[in-house]
Amino acid sequence: MWYLNLNFYMKTLEEGMAFVLLAMGVYITFRILDFADLTVEGSFPLGAAVAAKSIVSGLNPVLATIFAFLAGCIAGMITGIINTRLKIAGLLAGILTMTSLYSINLRIMGKSQISLFRKPRIFDGFERIFGSDYGTLISLIIIVFIVKILLDFFLHTEFGMSIRATGDNPVMIETLGINTDFIKIFGLALANGMVALSGALFAQYSSSADVQMGMGMIVVGLASVIIGEVFVRTSKIPFATSGVILGAVLYRFAIAVSLRLGFDATDLKIVTAVLVIIALGAPSLRRFLIQDEFAEKLLEEVDEDA
Amino acid sequence: MLKLENIHKVFNYGKVNVNHALNGVDLSLSEGDFLTIIGSNGAGKSTILNIVAGTYTPEIGRVVVDGKDVTRWPTHKRASFVGRVFQDPLRGTAAEMTIEENLSLAYMRGKRRGLKLGLNKKRRDEFRERLSWLGLGLEDRLEDPVKLLSGGQRQALTLLMATLGEPIILLLDEHTAALDPKTAEQIINITRRIVEKNKLTVLMVTHNMKQALEMGNRTIMMDKGKIILELQGEEREKMTIGELVKKFSEKSGQELTDDRVLLAKE
Ligand SMILES: Nc1ncnc2c1ncn2[C@@H]1O[C@H](COP(=O)(O)OP(=O)(O)O)[C@@H](O)[C@H]1O
Ligand SMILES: [Mg+2]
Numbered sequence: 048m049w050y051l052n053l054n055f056y057m058k059t060l061e062e063g064m065a066f067v068l069l070a071m072g073v074y075i076t077f078r079i080l081d082f083a084d085l086t087v088e089g090s091f092p093l094g095a096a097v098a099a100k101s102i103v104s105g106l107n108p109v110l111a112t113i114f115a116f117l118a119g120c121i122a123g124m125i126t127g128i129i130n131t132r133l134k135i136a137g138l139l140a141g142i143l144t145m146t147s148l149y150s151i152n153l154r155i156m157g158k159s160q161i162s163l164f165r166k167p168r169i170f171d172g173f174e175r176i177f178g179s180d181y182g183t184l185i186s187l188i189i190i191v192f193i194v195k196i197l198l199d200f201f202l203h204t205e206f207g208m209s210i211r212a213t214g215d216n217p218v219m220i221e222t223l224g225i226n227t228d229f230i231k232i233f234g235l236a237l238a239n240g241m242v243a244l245s246g247a248l249f250a251q252y253s254s255s256a257d258v259q260m261g262m263g264m265i266v267v268g269l270a271s272v273i274i275g276e277v278f279v280r281t282s283k284i285p286f287a288t289s290g291v292i293l294g295a296v297l298y299r300f301a302i303a304v305s306l307r308l309g310f311d312a313t314d315l316k317i318v319t320a321v322l323v324i325i326a327l328g329a330p331s332l333r334r335f336l337i338q339d340e341f342a343e344k345l346l347e348e349v350d351e352d353a
Numbered sequence: 354m355l356k357l358e359n360i361h362k363v364f365n366y367g368k369v370n371v372n373h374a375l376n377g378v379d380l381s382l383s384e385g386d387f388l389t390i391i392g393s394n395g396a397g398k399s400t401i402l403n404i405v406a407g408t409y410t411p412e413i414g415r416v417v418v419d420g421k422d423v424t425r426w427p428t429h430k431r432a433s434f435v436g437r438v439f440q441d442p443l444r445g446t447a448a449e450m451t452i453e454e455n456l457s458l459a460y461m462r463g464k465r466r467g468l469k470l471g472l473n474k475k476r477r478d479e480f481r482e483r484l485s486w487l488g489l490g491l492e493d494r495l496e497d498p499v500k501l502l503s504g505g506q507r508q509a510l511t512l513l514m515a516t517l518g519e520p521i522i523l524l525l526d527e528h529t530a531a532l533d534p535k536t537a538e539q540i541i542n543i544t545r546r547i548v549e550k551n552k553l554t555v556l557m558v559t560h561n562m563k564q565a566l567e568m569g570n571r572t573i574m575m576d577k578g579k580i581i582l583e584l585q586g587e588e589r590e591k592m593t594i595g596e597l598v599k600k601f602s603e604k605s606g607q608e609l610t611d612d613r614v615l616l617a618k619e
Contacts, residue, residue, distance in 0.1 A: 205457070205466035208450070212458050215447035218439075222406065223514075224432030224463035282449040282498065 049307050057184060059303040063296035064187035065252045066267065068194060068245035070275070070295040071288065073268030075238035078287075079202075081214040082130075084235060085141030085265055087242050089148025090122040092261040094243025096152045099161040099256035108169040112247045119243020120236040122148060127232030145261075152258050161256045168251040187248065191292065194241065199285045210234050211284075242268075263316050270319050271295040273326040354554055355382040355405070355522060360414035362400055362578075374400045375411065376578035384521075387548065387555040387569030391562065391597075393605075396575040398558040402524045405556065407431040418522070433463025436515030436553075438508065438528040445511030448500040452491060455499055455514060456480045462518025483513060487543060505536035509543055516551050523548065525557040541568070562594045576605040 049055050069091060076084035094115035101111035122144055130140040153159065173189070174182030201207040212220040213230040221227055242264075250256040275294025279286050302315055310318070325332075362375035375397045382388060390398045403409045404416060407428040416424045418434060439445055446455050457471040457480075477495060484492040487509050491502075499507060508528060515523060525544065529537035541564065548555055559565050565572050572589060574582035574597070581604040584592055 200470075201468070203470055203472070204468045205461055205471045206468060208454060208458055208471040209466055211450060211454075212447045215449050216444070219445055219447060220458065221428045222432055222435070222437045223458055223518075224429050224461070225466075226427070226429045 050304075055303070055307075059299050060296060061184050061187060061252065062249075062303075063299035064184065064191055065249040066245060066271065066299060067191045067292050067295040068241045068248065069264060070268050070271035070291050070298075071194065071198065072238040072240075072242035072245070073265065074272050074288070074291045075198075075234060075241070077269065077272060079211055079214045080231060080234045080238075082137050082231065082235070083141070084123075084126065084238065085138065086122055086126040086144045086148075086235065086239050087141075087265045087268060088261040088263075089145035089152070090119040090239040090242045090261075091246040091249075091264045092152050092256070092258055093122055093148050093155075094119050094246030095250035095256035095260055096155040096161075096246075096258070097243070098247035099163055099250050100155050100157075102163060102166050102168075102251070103161060108167050108171070108251065112169050112244065112251075115247035116240045116244045119246075120240035122243070123235035123237070123239030124232055126239070127228075127235040130235075131228035131231055148261075149258065156256065156258065159258045163251060163254045163256070166254075169248070170251065183252065187252070190248065194244075195288050195292065199288055202284045263319070266316070266319050266323055267298065269323050269327075271298045273323060274298050274301075277326075354384040354386070354419060356380070356415070356417040357401070357404065358415045358417065360401075360404055360411045360416070362397075362404060362409055362411050366412070373578050375404065378414075378578070378580055380573070380580070382554055382556075382571075384554055385552060386571055388557065388571045388573065389565040389569045390556060390558045390573055390575060391560070391565045392575030392581075393601075397578040398575055399526055400578075401575075402437070402526050402556060402558065405522065406435050406437055406524055432520075433518075434520050435522045435524060436462070436517075436520035437524040438511050438515050438526070440527040440530050442504040442507040442511065442531060445514065446499045446507055449498055451496050451498055452484070452502075452510065453477060453480055453495040455510065456483075456517065459514035459517040462520065464518070483517075487513060503536075505532050505540060508532065508536075508540050512540070512543055512547055516547050516553065519551075521554060523551075523553045523555045525555065525559075527558050527560060530560065544568075562597055566592055566594065566597070574601060574604070576601070581605060 069087070073084075073087060076082045076087075097118045098108070098111045098115040101114055102108055106114075126140045126144040129135050129143060130137050135143070169190075170183045170186045173186035176182070177185045202211060209220060209225045210230055210233070212223075213225065213227050213234070217227045246260070249260075271294040272291055273294065274297050275290035275292070278293055279290030281287060302319075305315060305318070306312060357378055357380040360375050360378040361373070364372040364374055378397075378401060380401075390401065392398050400409065404411055407423070407426055407430070410425060414424070415422055423431060437445075447458070450458075453472055453476075457476060460476065461471075480495065481492045484495075489506055489509055491506060491510065499510065502510065512528075528544075529540045532540060545568070555569065557569065566589070570585060570589075572584040573580050582600055
């Protein structure tokens with residue numbers, strides 16, 4: 048049976064780890080900056096495209112991955128500038144960048160798909176140390192945790208705190224001397240850099256980059272963040288980012304299990320979307336139900352009085 | 354110290370709902386002046402504060418602070434010399450962040466923020482001391498998120514934050530109006546002490562006539578974007594609330610319509 052097979056867990060955990068930084072990027076925009084950023088759909092394949100193209104051109108995979116991160120930063124920056132300087136709504140700004148990125152990604156790759164089969168990967172060094180069975184997983188875990196720890200630290204610095212405050216209360220932080228436009232641009236750059244990094248890791252992990260691979264990534268990121276929040280309910284940063292890691296991995300497992308149970312891969316997107324709708328809509332839904340309950344009680348009381 | 358010269362602020366210029374919110378306001382404050390501002394709803398009181406804070410830029414006129422023309426400076430650039438408290442306690446603090454994190458944000462007012470940790474032992478000690486000075490017991494709750502605080506506690510914290518980092522001007526916009534009377538009084542007392550301690554120049558909007566005459570050393574009354582009465586010195590000391598309300602009807606040709614003002618007469 049598949050669920051008794053260690054390989055199933057290993058593979059799914061690896062995939063989950065490759066997607067953690069996507070979720071982390073979405074966490075930064077959606078939860079910290081309070082900005083629904085669709086750039087993600089373009090910056091994920093952008094990271095994959097830049098890394099893949101660099102690697103097949105003979106560049107060191109570590110450098111290729113760093114380039115992918117930087118490319119993602121630029122993408123986020125552009126969304127930020129469109130939003131803050133040109134005053135175009137955040138959602139639309141993201142869509143505009145995402146749409147442009149589709150063309151750019153095709154230009155970078157020169158075709159719609161690049162295979163990285165038997166090409167050098169960022170995991171190679173670790174595989175030499177830890178063996179080919181565990182090398183990939185261990186290297187992914189190391190990369191994810193380095194990023195997590197750096198992010199945790201960063202968000203507690205003077206500068207990082209002002210990013211959190213910008214999402215929390217922009218009016219207030221402006222009166223304390225922060226240019227919130229700059230902070231938004233910076234935050235979007237950082238977030239999309241991480242998303243592109245995730246794209247670069249996933250391309251190397253799956254040995255291929257594809258222009259279509261960004262589709263639905265925003266929802267995947269949101270679902271991961273939300274699942275994480277079910278288990279870790281706090282705004283304390285180190286716990287919250289741990290929650291994001293957990294959420295991304297659990298999401299992958301949910302998907303993998305559904306596939307094994309015979310769900311059609313093409314139906315999974317709507318399942319994920321509905322999950323996100325329910326999770327994000329829960330507070331309103333609850334209020335609605337409570338209202339009904341309240342009305343019933345009130346009615347009873349009125350009846351008793353009569 | 355602070356000069357407003359012939360300030361005009363027009364909203365929706367060229368549209369049917371054009372609104373001349375400030376219509377030629379001149380005001381000059383010296384260091385240490387404490388100005389109270391009264392007037393009916395929509396008179397332009399908040400707009401004056403917004404002009405000083407940089408939230409709005411006037412169409413005509415100049416804002417001068419310590420000899421520098423800051424008329425076109427954005428809000429964040431003015432933070433180094435302006436602290437501000439709004440009416441709504443929720444507006445002055447970051448709810449999800451802790452008390453000490455909020456204080457740290459204010460501590461760096463107008464300064465470059467780098468990659469140093471925002472909190473360390475030295476800062477925590479200082480924050481604890483400043484909080485205990487408020488006398489609300491907040492010094493034992495440094496790590497609580499601000500959303501757990503009551504309105505009054507939040508407003509006290511906002512006052513503290515608005516005066517951290519050495520601003521020289523403090524703007525208070527009906528900052529006790531959303532609080533119950535007892536809490537409001539507590540906040541007013543803290544306001545007096547904090548202004549005294551930090552030697553600030555203050556502009557305070559209030560709908561409480563008694564407060565307007567008792568606090569500070571100067572008072573202006575506004576109507577339809579204009580200053581219609583200025584009080585200071587002996588004339589101000591002799592002024593009573595009844596007389597002030599009468600003066601308003603005389604000058605503006607109408608009754609003082611803000612019911613909150615009337616309620617606060619007693
Ligand atoms: N951002 C804005 N856009 C349009 N009109 C505004 C704006 N801010 C204030 N006003 C208008 O300017 C006038 C003065 O407002 P305000 O200064 O808030 O009055 P108050 O004395 O009650 O504080 C009001 O008529 C108000 O509707
Ligand atoms: Mg007002």
